Amino acid sequence: MKHFKNQLDRPWAAYTFAACAAVLLFLFLSNIKVFLDGLNTVLKWLSPVFTGIVVAYLFDPVSEFFERHLFRKLSKERSRQFWGVMVTLLCVVGLLALLLLALIPSLVQSISKLVANWGDYTGKLKDLVTKVSVFLTEHHIAVDLSNVESLLDEGLQKLVALVKDNAKTILSTLGNVGTSVSNFAFGIMFGFCFLIAKDGILRALKQIRTAVIRKNRIERDNELLSNCHRVFIRYVGCTVLDALIVGVATLIFALVMGMPYAPLIAAIVAITNVIPTFGPMIGSVISIFFLILESPVQALIYFIFSCVLQSLDGMVIKPRLFKGSLGIPGVWTLVLIVLGGKVAGMAGILLAIPFAAIFVILYRETVVPRLRRREARLNEDGDVPPADRTPETPPAESAP
DSSP: OHHHHHHHHHHHHHHHHHHHHHHHHHHHHHHHHHHHHHHHHHHHHHHHHHHHHHHHHHHHHHHHHHHTTSSTTOOOOHHHHHHHHHHHHHHHHHHHHHHHHHHHHHHHHHHHHHHHTTTHHHHHHHHHHHHHHHHHHTTTOOOOHHHHHHHHHHEEEEHHHHHHHHHHHHHHHHHHHHHHHHHHHHHHHHHHHHHTHHHHHHHHHHHEEEEEEHHHHHHHHHHHHHHHHHHHHHHHHHHHHHHHHHHHHHHHHHTTTTTTHHHHHHHHHHHHHTTTTTTHHHHHHHHHHHHHOOOOHHHHHHHHHHHHHHHHOOOOOOOHHHHTTTTOOOHHHHHHHHHHHHHHHHHHHHHHHHHHHHHHHHHHIIIIIHHHHHHHHHHOOOOGGGGGGGOOOOOOOOOO
């Protein structure tokens, strides 16, 4: 070993190491596509595991709630944890089943009705285009709408021909969707398995942290992680609860008013309401599109209701749920959503605000204390630089 260390101290060792590093870097950059493809393949393999970790993290508070309230009389902690996870799994499966039962029949009915009444819809649209064309002609506005009429005449035939010509691509896309659904299903299974084995996993992580991190640092990190966890779980819980409130209110209003596609519209509004800022607008536009094909009057009534509901949601419901606990100024919300969408797509849009809130916590609890300590050290040295200080006058000596 000593001889090896002596060899490393020689000048040629450094040059050899630098040359090998340069060769490896060149090989990596020249084959970066192969590396990225391999990394993408590995991530696809591990995607159910990542999904399971996310599922376990999100449903852990629900499982703990059932442990504390439903199974608190059980003597063994292991039994309380197991039955809490099982009840959580049953609730998730039941909610998914109810959602599918409400969504799939309405969706199939909506699509079949749209195809069956396509001629009536296109006839109404053609009449509207004709009226607009006459109005433009009377006012001497040169706009050619003939292409719109031909598109309405041949729209369904072109759609069918497009499906036939791209059958292979459509089947491949459906296969990818099926793979994604199966990975998500396996991820849910892994997540509840992680919940059952939560104590052992946390114990192993604690042992690893204790072995590599100092005790005082672990305590600070635990407090910081606890604050981040509180913010993230609060954001997710309040967002889901707000979406359920808006969806249920929409469903009740649609059923009372006798609107078609009531379950479908309520599900669309609830799902899109999870997306911050733009989600409610997207849900309203999709719902109005379904309604306007059936009854323009009902579409107008729903539009008025949607404006009122979203105003109440933005000014009353969400402020009471969140209570300003995220600490994000309102002016930054839109900027964060746009940046999150550019970086990570839909996941970035959904997670931009809680991640920004966590960043604010990290800044307040790590950067700000260091800046204050540095400011205190500078103040201890004095406000005046040493070069500008005037020398003190020595005390006068007493005469002998």
